[in-house]
Amino acid sequence: MEDEKMTNQDLIYQFKIELAEIEPTIWRVIQVPSKFSFWDLHVAIQDSMGWLDYHLHVFRMIESRKKKHIEIGIPDEELGFQEILPGWETPITKFFNEPGRSAIYNYDFGDGWSHYVLLEGILLKEKGVKYPVCIQGERACPPEDCGGVPGYERMIEILANLDHPERIAYNEWLKVCAKNYYPYDPSEFDPDKVHFCSPKKRLKIMLSS
Template sequence: MIYRFRVILDNDTEEDIFRDIEIRKTDTLEDFHNTITQSFGFDGTEMASFYVSDDEWNQGEEIALFDMSEGINTVRLMSETVLEDILNEEKTKLIYVYDFLSMWTFFVELAEIVEITEGTDYPNLMFVHGQIPTEAPEKSFEAEAFENFKDYDNDYDVNDYDNLDFDENWN
């Protein structure tokens, strides 16, 4: 069986930027990652992760390209995760983040499950719409009640060491 996806760049421009991709349901998320990076023109050398998502696009479990946890917390890896193990008719959404410095963010949705078409090589880039910008769209994060941070201002002058309650000989 073949999974058909629409991969949409999360941007605030007027133009939608997306790719429609077909891939075998038995391929890994690493295979899918490689297909996405190639279809959007990335070189594929940056870190990336998929996040399992619910219908409201809330970010869930991370599935990483590499394990950077240094053994502290085990991380699920793309190379060990098959598409059909995390996606089906009921669970259709992923968030994909490429290059954690630029934060290219994509909404990935399983649109259809179809039979293999003889003579078609998979993965298959079916449709391209829009050109990727030269820089990742800026993300705006809303801090809840940003003014409340002022509640923690105790009028300390960190340069006025004599008036700080600090024992310089603590050890």
């Protein structure tokens, strides 16, 4: 019993997150405690990718035996969609029970950002490491509210053209974003600079709003 208890406490889940429909791929590899809920994982994905958690999100899991989608996120009865399980009440171990399991993580239903989330492995916690942690990744996250994939691609094209008539306007917009994206370098990402916020504090703010 003691060995089983120690194992459960010391397990770490390693996920790879890829932003869909963008080339070159924007991706991250994060390691999180196995005790995480889907809300905790949501916050870790937001922080590692560089999103600001301004919008709704949902995880879409496939129950293989029933062959149906299960949605986990923030329930909203007014929207009339299929039942959404509360992320803060749903442990990741309920669906991510073995390496190779995957999900779609959708964020900002207006801009429509879709992420592939893959459980790469289940590891033992390393001494001296504070989890969650981002261990790898490439390329900067798109700025919030830039217009989804088409808006992002248009922005990158304009910023790369020094003579484009809209380049000054785009740079001015980037300067006044809530998170200062200026100067915006789409190729820049440093996993050591990722700061993970407290999921409990974030949940308290969300529930009180």
